[in-house]
Amino acid sequence: GLMTPEEHKKFESLNSPHNKFWIPCVWFSNLAVKARNEGRIRDSVLLQGILNELNTLRSQCGRLYGYDWISVPLVYTQVVTVAVYSFFLACLIGRQFLDPAKAYPGHELDLFVPVFTFLQFFFYAGWLKV
Numbered sequence: 001g002l003m004t005p006e007e008h009k010k011f012e013s014l015n016s017p018h019n020k021f022w023i024p025c026v027w028f029s030n031l032a033v034k035a036r037n038e039g040r041i042r043d044s045v046l047l048q049g050i051l052n053e054l055n056t057l058r059s060q061c062g063r064l065y066g067y068d069w070i071s072v073p074l075v076y077t078q079v080v081t082v083a084v085y086s087f088f089l090a091c092l093i094g095r096q097f098l099d100p101a102k103a104y105p106g107h108e109l110d111l112f113v114p115v116f117t118f119l120q121f122f123f124y125a126g127w128l129k130v
Helices: 005-013 023-038 044-069 072-094 115-128
Strands: none
Touching: 005 023, 023 044, 072 115
16 A cells, blocks of 8 residues: 555554544655755755645545535435425415416316326325335
């Protein structure tokens, strides 16, 4: 991998109440400063550029780690539940019968059981339970 066996032993032997996955970044930062002091990195501007790139990588990894805090199936269930309830609220308002006393042209009162609306409701409500 990316660690030598000695580094891996040292990494595993560390006792910390916090997550240890940032420790290699600290090691890298210390080695970069040591390389600057030894003259392997020519000036502080180059060292700053290297450390800025490391911080960019670290922030991107932190953002990726943050995505794991909320379980995707939980979010999916909540979104689908809100979508189904919103759909049926819209159906409740949009599929109402019109007042036959006002005699809207082309909109006579249909006196039938809305079978397909019931089927839609039963299927969608059933899928919420899956």
